[in-house]
Amino acid sequence: EEEVSEYRKNLAIRVSGFDVPRPIKTFEDSGFSPQLMNAIKKQGYEKPTSIQCQAMPIVLSGRDIIGIAKTGSGKTAAFVLPMIVHIMDQPELEKEEGPIGVICAPTRELAHQIYLECKKFSKVHGLRVSAVYGGMSKFDQIKELKAGCEIVVATPGRLIDMIKMKALTMSKATYLVLDEADRMFDLGFEPQIRSIVGQIRPDRQTLLFSATMPRKVEKLAREILTDPVRVTVGEVG
Numbered sequence: 001e002e003e004v005s006e007y008r009k010n011l012a013i014r015v016s017g018f019d020v021p022r023p024i025k026t027f028e029d030s031g032f033s034p035q036l037m038n039a040i041k042k043q044g045y046e047k048p049t050s051i052q053c054q055a056m057p058i059v060l061s062g063r064d065i066i067g068i069a070k071t072g073s074g075k076t077a078a079f080v081l082p083m084i085v086h087i088m089d090q091p092e093l094e095k096e097e098g099p100i101g102v103i104c105a106p107t108r109e110l111a112h113q114i115y116l117e118c119k120k121f122s123k124v125h126g127l128r129v130s131a132v133y134g135g136m137s138k139f140d141q142i143k144e145l146k147a148g149c150e151i152v153v154a155t156p157g158r159l160i161d162m163i164k165m166k167a168l169t170m171s172k173a174t175y176l177v178l179d180e181a182d183r184m185f186d187l188g189f190e191p192q193i194r195s196i197v198g199q200i201r202p203d204r205q206t207l208l209f210s211a212t213m214p215r216k217v218e219k220l221a222r223e224i225l226t227d228p229v230r231v232t233v234g235e236v237g
């Protein structure tokens with residue numbers, strides 16, 4: 001009996017907000033392009049995880065979201081797949097005017113994992129992803145950014161550097177993801193996050209993911225998200 005209740009606890013899903021789109025059961029339910037469906041199959045993803053079932057229709061409908069789920073629950077695809085759809089829906093952008101999608105993560109390692117996942121799904125539509133974190137010289141980074149990209153995956157510090165150096169502009173960015181928000185706060189990136197958010201147009205779509213929701217993160221979420229839907233999977237936050 002104990003085991004069963006533990007299992008239920010891990011599966012517990014709580015959703016709050018107005019007019020919440022219904023969860024999907026399969027990737028097909030999301031109406032992804034055939035190219036994207038192929039990439040999903042190629043990744044070996046047969047069906048969406050709990051957070052993906054709940055979050056993807058919400059994000060695809062254009063709503064802001066707070067997603068709270070533990071590590072390993074598949075949060076990356078939950079924001080990357082709808083981001084590809086969001087970008088493909090935008091009018092053709094001119095070079096040097098990107099990015100449209102901006103993803104911030106706390107560390108270089110985490111940002112790199114997201115970058116790899118983004119590449120797998122973005123290349124089927126010819127979208128360009130730039131990695132904005134340590135590991136590449138700033139000179140090469142600036143050169144790459146100036147060539148143009150639709151998606152940037154960044155750590156907050158390096159992103160601010162690149163904005164300051166005018167290597168990229170946030171004027172076309174309409175899809176902002178703050179991944180592992182609690183860890184970004186733990187690492188002291190709150191001022192950088194606020195600065196980045198302040199440079200992105202207020203009519204953007206904002207997604208905040210976190211394993212836990214400390215009061216400081218909750219406060220930021222209240223300030224920067226518009227009528228968010230909150231999805232909690234499992235006994236976290």
Ligand code: ADP
Nearest residue numbers: 045046047048049070071072073074075076077
């Ligand atoms: P989180 O960000 O929640 O910690 P990740 O996005 O890193 O989780 O995903 C954890 C692992 O699950 C990764 O190896 C990823 O490739 C895999 N994964 C994600 N979605 C699915 C899916 N729908 N089916 C099978 N595996 C998946």
Ligand code: MG
Nearest residue numbers: 072075076179
């Ligand atoms: Mg993650």
